[in-house]
Amino acid sequence: MMIDADVQITAKRWGLDARLLQAVVTSEGDILRAVQCSLPNTRTRQDALDITCRSCVHALRDFVVSYGFGPTFIEFWGHRWAPDGAANDPHGLNKNWILNVSQLWLGKS
Numbered sequence: 001m002m003i004d005a006d007v008q009i010t011a012k013r014w015g016l017d018a019r020l021l022q023a024v025v026t027s028e029g030d031i032l033r034a035v036q037c038s039l040p041n042t043r044t045r046q047d048a049l050d051i052t053c054r055s056c057v058h059a060l061r062d063f064v065v066s067y068g069f070g071p072t073f074i075e076f077w078g079h080r081w082a083p084d085g086a087a088n089d090p091h092g093l094n095k096n097w098i099l100n101v102s103q104l105w106l107g108k109s
Helices: 005-014 018-028 031-036 045-066 070-081 093-106
Strands: none
Touching: 005 018, 005 045, 018 031, 018 045, 031 045, 045 070, 070 093
C-alpha cells in the first residue's frame, strides 16, 4: 500500500503508524467527506487527517484501559522510557517507574 505524503507526515506528528492511517483514509475513499459526516465544519483534508488521528489516539487509549492492557502497556513503555541502568538515571530511580505509573494511572500495583 502506498502511503500518501500528507498521511505520512500527519501520522508521524501524532505518533501513529502511517499504515494504519492510510488504511483508514483509503477505506473511507474521501477522508474529508467522511469526517464532514460527523463534523460538517471540517474544511480541509489536513483537518480531516488530524481529526482522524485524534480519534485514533483516543480509541487506542480507551482500548488499552477498557480491555485491561494498561499494565502491559505501562511495562512495555517503561522499558523504553525509563530503562534500568540508563546513563541519565544515576540514582537508579527508573526501577520504580513502572510500578509508580501503574499505581498512579490505574490505581493498581
